[in-house]
Amino acid sequence: MLRIIVYTICLWSLACAAWAQNQISGVRAAPSGDRTRVVLDLKTAPEFTYFSLDNPARLVIDLADTDNGSDLSQADITGDLVKRVRHSTPKNSQSARIVIEMARKAKPSIFPVEPDGPYGHRLVVDLIDPNPGPAAPLASTSVVLDTKNNSRDRDIIVAIDAGHGGNDPGSIGRAGTYEKHITLSIAKYLEKLVNAESGMRAVMTREGDYYVGLNRRPEIARKSKADLLISIHADAFTTAGPRGGSVWVLSMRRADTELGRWLERTEQHSELLGGAAEVISDNASERYLAETILGLSMDHSMSASYDLSQKVIKELRGVTRMHKSSPQAASLAVLTAPDIPSILVETGFISNPQEEKNLNWSEYRERLATSMFEAIKTYFRQVPPDGTLWASQKSRNLIHKVRSGESLSLLAQRYNVKISTIKAANNLSGDTVQIGQELTIPRT
Known part of the structure; x- marks a missing residue:
């Protein structure tokens, strides 16, 4: 028994x-x-x-x-x-x-x-976490979000997204290089450059080797009231041949899909529409108004994204060859914030042995970050967001029409500004100016 x-x-x-x-x-x-x-x-x-x-x-x-x-x-x-x-x-x-x-x-x-x-x-x-500690990624960044409680104009907020992380290594090079490490390094170089620039602040979607969901990344940017989201990646292919960088924006088809999703989420309209959301969400017949406002916001973000991506490509050409010479469109979750210009930068093919070697070189990663930063500066100098320090500075700038016999050095002396400052404000690559050309003279 x-x-x-x-x-x-x-x-x-x-x-x-x-x-x-x-x-x-x-x-x-x-x-x-x-x-x-x-x-x-x-x-x-x-x-x-x-x-x-x-x-x-x-x-x-x-x-x-x-x-x-x-x-x-x-x-x-x-x-x-x-x-x-x-x-x-x-x-x-x-x-x-x-x-x-x-x-x-x-x-x-x-x-x-x-x-x-x-x-x-x-x-x-x-x-x-209702009370994230000082080590939390967003808490470690000092960001001025609005002007209501500040005596100065707010900063331009640049959200920097280092692709992959944690249990998602991204692409892996032939020598064993993980994309997640390369992207974080470049992102930190870019963060340092942005934070060193007066009137700009950086927000990182991740500051260490941990995973952040694709949909969570634009949420972090939106919560920080970012004026731009730039996502950094390294490309890969099944063979070692392809090489070069590329810049990507959201495809029109994905944009239409995201617009539809936002329209369905009436409880979140206030995130985009402010006080107008209360009127719109309480009246079903006014759905077309919400659609119009959200559509205009999305159109502006996509137009700005394309403009910025062209500037990034121009700057990247000084560091690496480009796999794609013009901005590419794709259905990418990280770019779906309807009210934030968003781009994704492929810094090169990690599957290419030479580019993998380059990406493992710290000076090369710093040069890539610098090229992105110069493009961001050029873009925001031209169209600074309302309420920012840069917008305030632009409104005080002088417009000078070049006359015969004038040069950049002469104008720099006359207005007591650096030649490099005038060139940056006008996106000039050389020292030559033309008679009749209108130049923005920044006030120092």
Whole structure:
């Protein structure tokens, strides 16, 4: 009889093990803007429920049909919000209970992610932090967002997006170079240049090696009231031959799709339309007005994006050859903010051995960043956003019509400005001016 009982218990244990089809193979957590993202790597698609507990703050996740014996002690955790990820007593023998211990209460947003390339099923937990610490990417950047509470004109905000990151390495070069490291390095060079320029500030969508969702990146830019989003990448191909940079803007078809989505999200109209949204959203017959306003915003952003992308291509030609000589259009999620000019820059083919070598050279990455920065400066000198310091300066600038016998050096002496300042304000590449040419003379 005892043998039968033991045998039955063994069979029951084996059945339970076989029943628990899913397994947790890895856990990681990293801060990203106003939230910390926790990712559970899983063998199959998860079935889950969750609830929060206070004193101390915890998030409890129950995973059905999942092994409860995975090792969570090696979880890769950064930031100050998540203290620990551990197991707890499951609801039943066929499930697993995961507890995320937090330093403070945070609002959870949980969703599964299907396999993508080398990555399998994942359960993503975004913990929205009401009080992000000083290490959070957005909190570390001093940004002037408006003029209401400031005695000076606001800064131009440039959102810089380093492509890929964390468990998404991007393309991998033949020598083992990860795109995510190259893009972050160039982004940090560009950030330094932007922050050193009076009247400009940079916001990074990520400041370290962690993953930020494609749709989350333009959200960070919008939350920071960015005037521009520039996303930095490195291209790749199946063969080593292709090389050169390119600049991409949002395709018209994707723009129309995004416009439709924004129109459906009436609760978010206020993000784009301000006070007018209250009138529009309360009157279904006024939908066409919302469509018109949002359409004009999208048209302006796409036109500005194309203009800027041409300037970036012009500057990049001084550093690298161009794979595409004109801006290219594509359906890219990172470029879908309807009210922010957005471009994506492919800095070269990491799959090309020579370009991979170049991209691993710090001076070359700095030159790429400088070329982007010069294009950004040229663009905003011409069309500075309303309410910014640069717009205020432009309104005070003088317009001088060149007369016979005048030169840049003579004008620089007359108006007590540098020749380089006049050239930058007028996008001049040489020292020659023409009779009758109108020049903007910046006031110092």
